[in-house]
Amino acid sequence: MDEKRVKLAPVPSAVDAKVGTVFLGPVRHLSIERVLAFSGGALSRPNWPDRNLHTDLEKATQAGLPGVIVSATQFEGHLIDLLVDLFEDTWFITGIVETRVPKSLMLGDSVQAKAELREVRDDGDGEIYLLDVRCENQHGEPVMVGNASCRLSRSAAVSDGSQS
């Protein structure tokens, strides 16, 4: 990503941003506390935390891994946070994200979500914002890559469609 046009956290809305703008989420450190909170199961469980690839070194090495790996869903959550910052409640209704994981993120690593506005497409009643997205570790290596889109309607305010 060309980071010459970079917007640092806190992130402004994507609306009216120029194509090529790169939005950065905050750098997050994947400490044992955060990783256990995510992958250890509900705190209320009697034998918390669950023992799995994301919480237990023995389980990870048994699976042939060099160490405890962070669940990809955890850092996808950081990416989603960035996208919600950009599009607010509309993300929950029209957001689409596609990702793949080229490299594992290890316990103790840091991660930062990034999104580059690639195109804004007018569909007559609104605009579709298309972005290239990624998460990078502290070495700048991609641990998640993909794309995202969100449609903003020009008509009435977004309803969350929630049921009573």
Next chain:
Amino acid sequence: MTPRYSHEMQPGDEYEGLRFVVTPELNQQFLYALESFHPRYIEERDGLPPLVHPVILLHHTPRTRSPSYRLAPGMGSVFTRDHTRFLGVARVGQPLQVSWRIDACYEKKGRLFQDYSARLTDQSGATIIDRTMTSVFRAGVN
């Protein structure tokens, strides 16, 4: 009937569904995990409960969450690709349900891949998220 191993599943096969409710405590546990404390996930708004953080919806939709998911001994499964559509909000305390279906099975470079769909709905049947995911199986895992 004993559920089949995942690698034996064929297109059209379905896993047993999952029902769950996100409590305020569970929601805030994930907020802590992500260092994400926006009020929308903690406070009521317009008389409605807080929103469930979307990562919890993602966390509950891999097929490994199904009660009928089984891996054969010595076999592992690695997630490779994910496509997710967000279609609605989920709220704390609201019953949610996940269903899974195998879409395709194919071999590439000697390895078995499976594409499957997951749909998370609320108690009215409205879809909250739709996901399609791809996993590859690995043999020789302890």
